[in-house]
Amino acid sequence: MSQALKIEGLKIEEEGLQKIHDYVESERCSHCGISVKFPGIKLDDDGVCHLCKDEGTRQEIEELRKNLNRQLDEVITKIGKRGDYDCIVAYSGGKDSSMTLLKLTRDYGLNCLAITIDNGFLSDSAIKNCHAFTQELGVDFTMFTPSFGFMRNMYRKSIENKVHSNASAKRASAVCNSCIGLINNHMIKTAISMEVDMIAGGYLGGQVPKDAAVMEMNANNLVRFRESALDHYKMHFGDEAQKFFGIPPHVLEKLGDRTLYVTNPMLGWEYDKEAIIKEISQYGWEKPSDTGQHSSNCRLNDVGIIFHLKESGFHPYETELTDLVRKGFMTREDAIGKLNDIPDLDQYSDVMQKL
């Protein structure tokens, strides 16, 4: 492991390795499995965390999910049909966004445009999945590949410096957060330009707040969210960040007083990983074997996890997986098994070389 970690100055010191070790050994909630290394987690006398205690009954959880689902239904009745598409799906080729695309197209009857961002680290099998799945579904598909020079710099800076807010580390690794920001911005810019009112992502609970099932974006919100972050990104990634994290005035103008609905439908749907894989497999999707425990499309993901662990001392998938346990969609043992299965960087020497 240590050899691969020293490529081109990106390395993990002894202290970082110790943090990872301490994490694996750490105490966990007796109910959901969240580690006490996660910020703010305290266990009561029965070893139960406050997230579990605040979670509510199974019935309340189910009611909340159904409510998110109703919000999504409402959005679908509200969206206009000016452009060629009803909805843009931020499509990674992974299982969750594949399921999102499948349900919106087949069950909701939406005319979707699938857009994939090729970040330079998509696995070959994920790219194959993107093409095969959209063709089988009969969905239009486009891939946007930002220059790798920019992406490489963005990822390196994300690993080396503190680019994102502290709280964002609770949701995802730094490299993932940079990528998510870039993807969101591209989808928003494209949706406005093409006069599409709805964007759908494939995020789960933990990756985004529960209230992100449906986010209403008007010009004011967009300026506030995107433009306020832009200076920050430019400072870290250089002026080119304007292109990937900004929304130019002429695009904003096109939005006028319309509302853009940015949705994450998975938050309102029941979640069963095996059932999802089974269902999307009927449309030409094949499970990749080269993207690690937590991703079904990106080879950078595991590398991001390692650097997140050594920096923060907890796993970036902590919230996502334990949230699934709290909601009854995963067992505690399965979640802990995945969280403690620390990726082996030797398998990612190609990724480290490219970085």
Add this chain to the structure above:
Amino acid sequence: MTIQDIQSTILDYLRDDMLVDVDQLELDQNLLASGHIDSFGFIEMITSLEKKFQIKFTDDDIQKPEITSVSGIADIIASRIEKAA
């Protein structure tokens, strides 16, 4: 509840949940522009504060420029509490 009480509840929340170094934070500082929270964090904060203070922000509240700073949010919450009383 005084404005100071509201502000300190917000600061506690930012410190404990958003992991913000509140000692370095000015009350009128824009939380988004300063990078203390991002857009998802903002959405999370709004819902959490609604729960904590048992209020509901209106769409107009959310659009106000001042809702991005601690002092601004505290003022809006105070007016919501007053209206509910």
